[in-house]
Amino acid sequence: MNPDEKFAPLRKGLLEFAILKVISGPAVYAADILARLQGTDFATQEGTLYPLLSRLRRDELVDYEWQESQAGPPRKYYRLTEMGRAHLDDLQAYWRGLNQTLDNLGTFGGA
Amino acid sequence: MERVVTINLNGNAWQLDEAAYDALRAYLGAAEAGLKDNPDRAEILSDLEQAIADKCSVVLGPRKSVVSAGEMQAILKEMGPVTDSEGFAEGAAPKPPVDVEKRLYRLRQGAWFAGVCSGIGAFFKIDPTIVRVIFVIAALITQGAALLVYLVMMFVVPSAETSEEWAAAHGLPFNAQEIIDTAKKRFGEVAENQNRMWKSAQKPPREPKVNAFVSPVQKPAAGYGARMFAGVVASVCALAEAVIGLGVIFVVWSLFTTGAVLGVEAPDAWPLWGVIIGVVVASAFVTWPLRAARRAAFGALGYDAAGSEAAFSFFAFIFTVGGVWYAFQYWPAARDVIEPIWLWFRAIIAPGGF
Numbered sequence: 001m002n003p004d005e006k007f008a009p010l011r012k013g014l015l016e017f018a019i020l021k022v023i024s025g026p027a028v029y030a031a032d033i034l035a036r037l038q039g040t041d042f043a044t045q046e047g048t049l050y051p052l053l054s055r056l057r058r059d060e061l062v063d064y065e066w067q068e069s070q071a072g073p074p075r076k077y078y079r080l081t082e083m084g085r086a087h088l089d090d091l092q093a094y095w096r097g098l099n100q101t102l103d104n105l106g107t108f109g110g111a
Numbered sequence: 112m113e114r115v116v117t118i119n120l121n122g123n124a125w126q127l128d129e130a131a132y133d134a135l136r137a138y139l140g141a142a143e144a145g146l147k148d149n150p151d152r153a154e155i156l157s158d159l160e161q162a163i164a165d166k167c168s169v170v171l172g173p174r175k176s177v178v179s180a181g182e183m184q185a186i187l188k189e190m191g192p193v194t195d196s197e198g199f200a201e202g203a204a205p206k207p208p209v210d211v212e213k214r215l216y217r218l219r220q221g222a223w224f225a226g227v228c229s230g231i232g233a234f235f236k237i238d239p240t241i242v243r244v245i246f247v248i249a250a251l252i253t254q255g256a257a258l259l260v261y262l263v264m265m266f267v268v269p270s271a272e273t274s275e276e277w278a279a280a281h282g283l284p285f286n287a288q289e290i291i292d293t294a295k296k297r298f299g300e301v302a303e304n305q306n307r308m309w310k311s312a313q314k315p316p317r318e319p320k321v322n323a324f325v326s327p328v329q330k331p332a333a334g335y336g337a338r339m340f341a342g343v344v345a346s347v348c349a350l351a352e353a354v355i356g357l358g359v360i361f362v363v364w365s366l367f368t369t370g371a372v373l374g375v376e377a378p379d380a381w382p383l384w385g386v387i388i389g390v391v392v393a394s395a396f397v398t399w400p401l402r403a404a405r406r407a408a409f410g411a412l413g414y415d416a417a418g419s420e421a422a423f424s425f426f427a428f429i430f431t432v433g434g435v436w437y438a439f440q441y442w443p444a445a446r447d448v449i450e451p452i453w454l455w456f457r458a459i460i461a462p463g464g465f
Contacts, residue, residue, distance in 0.1 A: 030158070030162065031162075031165070044191070045189065045190055045191025046158075046159060046162045046189075046190045046191060047142070047159070047190050047191035047192050047193040047194060048191055048193075048194050050155045050158045050159055050162070050193075051146065051149065051151075051155055051193065051194060051195050053158075054149070054151040054154060054155050054158075055151075057151075058150070058151065072164075072165065072168065073121070073122070073123075073161065076158075
């Protein structure tokens with residue numbers, strides 16, 4: 001089993017983290033998020049993204065506002081709420097901790 | 112000719128061909144089913160519709176106003192299956208696309224004749240032209256036997272009349288039976304939801320399809336097995352009728368020329384014309400139930416009475432010509448009968464000989 005397969009469930013679990021991270025920058029709409037994730041290990045599709053975004057909004061981690069676009073109808077631009085930002089900080093801290101632990105395992109004197 | 116369906120996706124009108132419409136309906140139906148317990152279902156579906164609409168607008172241009180089935184399938188593939196995020200968080204893997212059960216259908220769209228070769232081509236994923244070439248070569252090698260195979264298939268293999276059958280004929284992975292079934296199950300529910308796109312989907316009544324040899328198919332056909340059975344009955348009855356018809360012609364001709372049929376003399380008490388009328392009446396009695404069964408079978412295949420007659424005439428003609436030719440080639444006794452008829456016929460149309 002190659003690492004790609006092995007870590008598939010992990011990547012799925014981390015998708016929410018990855019999306020929060022994308023949204024933490026300047027306000028983005030759905031297609032921007034997909035484009036940003038395209039080519040990374042977290043590449044995903046509308047069918048997955050939209051239900052996930054709606055849940056994040058229900059959990060009050062993200063919010064959106066409608067913005068006019070030059071082409072076509074107005075779009076939903078997502079950004080993090082205060083709660084979302086705090087949640088992302090928690091996730092990042094936890095992830096760094098995990099990485100540190102993994103790096104130190106197998107070395108003497110590590111935590 | 113293809114029918115175009117106009118739909119309303121998030122307030123904008125789009126034109127899709129029928130197969131594209133069915134694919135979209137299946138996708139949104141499956142999405143709606145998948146999000147059944149999601150409180151934001153309506154909003155997510157509207158976002159999905161908007162995303163599909165955006166992708167449609169990329170495909171279309173000033174000179175292209177209708178989204179084709181292929182394009183719609185590419186768009187829906189790009190969209191991906193709709194996974195509810197709750198199920199997703201638990202690590203439920205999205206199901207891989209299921210291969211539909213492939214079935215052999217005749218495809219009248221793009222057919223040269225009855226669509227047998229197009230159907231075979233779709234089934235084996237090869238160009239129908241190649242199938243046609245193989246068929247012609249096979250017909251030459253087998254001295255026409257392959258043509259009989261074609262005729263039999265023309266009646267036994269059902270033609271694909273709906274988009275689902277069309278997809279099954281191609282074994283398209285996207286239109287997986289599962290998705291179609293889900294969509295069908297959900298469709299009643301969805302249709303009631305007046306705020307959604309179905310309201311504005313205007314589906315005009317099915318237009319009759321016109322085939323060069325067989326008349327318009329009027330009503331939707333029955334299931335695959337039933338249509339196969341009806342095809343067998345129709346062709347067997349038609350064959351029997353044609354054989355009886357030929358027999359009557361032979362008997363009448365034989366009585367007329369020799370006063371006997373295969374060595375049996377007509378009764379002396381009857382005048383010749385009386386015997387001939389008797390034979391014709393008797394044959395009419397024998398063919399009556401056959402004709403009724405054949406009409407019923409053609410009815411099950413979707414033909415009306417006139418269509419049934421047209422199909423039969425054509426079928427009988429081919430069988431007569433083919434049967435006489437085969438008998439002449441391979442059956443000496445039949446040759447003895449046919450040859451004088453042929454000579455007599457030739458003497459009438461070309462007294463000087465060819």
